[in-house]
Amino acid sequence: MASESPSPSRVLLTGASGFVAEHILEQLLDAGYWVRATVRNEDKRRTVSTLHPGALKLEIVIVADVGAPGAFTEALESIDYIVHTASPFHFSATDMQKDMLDPAIKGTTEILEAAAKHERVKRVVLTSSMASVIDTPLIPGPGGKVYTEEDWNSVTLEQALSHPAFAYHGSKTFAERAAFEFMERTKPAFDLVVLNPPFIYGPIKNKQSLTSLNTSSAVVHSLISSSKSSGVPPTQVPLWVDVRDVAHAHVLALQGGREIGNKRFLIQADGTYTFGQVVDIVRAKFPQLADRLPAQSGARVEGDGEYSGDNSKSKRELGLVYKYSLEDSITALVNDLLALEETRV
Structure with a gap:
């Protein structure tokens, strides 16, 4: 008699309604995989x-507040x-501590603490960001710097409380540090893999509107909703990656052996890019948008502050x-943005 196939591994995915x-x-x-996906409310x-x-x-469950004690018990x-x-980012935040820092940090530590009570859990993969790697106070520099997994953002709590963009950088940095500190302090049975992507482009699969776009998609929409008289804004973060490659990195992180445990990985495409290159791609692929694009573009990072990142560890x-490619990613994204425009959402 043929033996039964083993049951698929079961994954808890938090923040399942997000772009990535x-x-x-x-x-x-x-x-x-069998997936239990968490969302914040019934609509999602x-x-x-x-x-x-x-x-x-697929099983979809509601966890309204990821930072609440016992949020992930069931x-x-x-x-x-x-x-x-699951981690918040929105420029409409008014209370940086309450709206951004606490949910990110407490959400991360809460799920780690809950996982430590479940002996079956083998690995936690944390979606962090290059925001916890690139040094916020030095942006758009330092020129010539090649960031690696050894680098950490030096953003302070005072800076994080001053502006939503800094609060995002702080939320990612503080949450990731809290995660590694938890692992070192408690030494749970599971290990931790942290993925750090920069700007993420590519097709939109989740439900979005033009007024609720994720940050990277909103940046591209602003570029294609400009005019010939406008200039291309500075590319202060010249690093990017396609969302499909980011997703694949998460799957590989689940499948990897113990040797990748308790490590962080920069997840970014090769080289650097500029918003000027994005405009050039859109101009070539979508000639009907010519009047909506800045006339000025260019292939290099603006100014003297060009830096880059080393993705070799993620490959190796x-x-x-x-x-x-950047062309693949931007073309797919713009197609979806134009579709959203047609539906007027």
Whole structure:
């Protein structure tokens, strides 16, 4: 008699309605994982469910406040792996501590503390950001710097409380440091893998509107909603990656051996880019948008502050192959942005 196939590994994916998380969810399901996806409310639960009709290995649950004590207690039942993407970022924040820092930090430590109570959990993959690597006070420099996983943002709490952009950098930096401090202090049975992407472009799979775009998509929409008389804004973060490659990095992080545990990985495409290159791609691929694009563009990073990042560790240890070019990524994104414009949402 043929033996039964082993049950698929079970993954908890937090923040499943997000731009990156929706791509992760799709790739996890395609790879055969059983996924319990968390969202903040019933509306987001219905939206994610609609995007995956008939998915037999998907369960969607509501965790309204990821930072609340015991928030993940029930969600972690019978879970092997965790992918934690849930973290806030919005320029409308008025209380940086309450709206951005606390949810990011407490959400991360809460899920780690909950995971430590479940012996079945083998690994937590944390979606962080290059914002915890690049030194905020030095942007757009330092010129010639090549960032690696050894670098940490020096942003202070005082700076993080001063502006939403700094608060985002602080939220990612403080949350990631808290995660590694938790691992060192408690030495749980599971290990931790942290992924640090920069600006993320590519197709939009989750439900969005033109007024609620994720930050990187909103930047591109602003570039294609300009005019010939406008200039291209400075490219202060000349690093990018396609969302599909980011999602694949998460799957590889689940599949990797113990040797990648308790490490962080820069997830970025090769080289650097500029907003001028983005405009040039749109001009070539979407000639109908010519009147909406700045006349000025260019191929180099503006000013003397060009820096870069080293993605070799992600290739060598995760086995990640970066499949998508800047042209692939921007073309897919602009197609989706134009579709949103047509629906007037």
